[in-house]
Amino acid sequence: MTEDNETLDVYAWNVNGLRAATRKGFCEWLHGSGADIVGVQEIRALRDQLPKKVAEPDGFYTHFFPARSKKGYSGVGLFSKLEPDEVQTTVEVERFDVEGRVQFARFGALQIANVYFPNGSGTNRDLSRIPYKLDFYEHLRELLQPAVERGDPLLVMGDFNTAHKPIDLARPKANTKTSGFRPEEREALQEWFDAGWSDTFRHVCQQPERYSWWTYRGNCRERNVGWRIDYILASPGAMEFFVDADIHHDVMGSDHCPVSVTLHGDVLG
Secondary structure, three states: OOOOOOEEEEEEEEEEHHHHHHOHHHHHHHHOOOOEEEEOOOOOOOOOHHHHHHHHHOOOEEEOOOOOOOOOOOEEEEOOOOOOOOOOOOOOOOOHOOEEEEEEEOOOOOOEEEOOHHHHHHHHOOOOHHHHHHHHHHHHHHHHHHHHHHOOEEEEEEEEEOOHHHHHHHHHHHHHHOOOOOOHHHHHHHHHHHHOOEHHHHHHOOOOOOOOOOOOHHHHHOOOEEOOOOOEOOOOOHOOEEEEEEEEOHHHHHHOOOOOEEEHHHOHH
């Protein structure tokens, strides 16, 4: 946080392999970003496989939750200048927990869920994972709903693997049958907003062509042919402390870029 504790800057970033991102300058970005809390997704590594400079960066508390189902897959990680009061990694369903998809961290009154939501495409791009994805969306939302209704300040952040509306991807008409923009996936995300969550970026920016992921194929990033599938959602209790939100499209090192939210420091209680 700033010296006067006025604001808290929280970032989420799918790094598409934390070891690869480290080689591409992740640690330099971390120390220069001004971030107080960073949640990363798709770390694809065990803690002991990570270089020390990213496993134990100066000035940051770290916690990693890799997938148990298979090596080099999924996983989430937390970097924080503030040591959390607690970190939990279960959503109480084994078929979700084994894939290393969620970290719940509490900082005073503020709770943050760092999440790597499933992709609906199977290994053969056959849409076979969509039922699993939809079940995950529903289960996590229902798990958090009591805290939302209590008015607790919560953030749910990470790679949601779904573009919400046509404005959120460059070619919506061409992707209506593609996982990430299928009607059932968009509806599952809409249910979060119907339950009271706010899309922090859209709270401040309604402009098109603001994306957070670009395929490596076809120079899509250079041409800005992308998707906005990375979000920070805020509960009504967290929105009371909302200051700003952004997408940091100029940050390289992954096929995704970081997204951020700034909250008033009083959110910590």
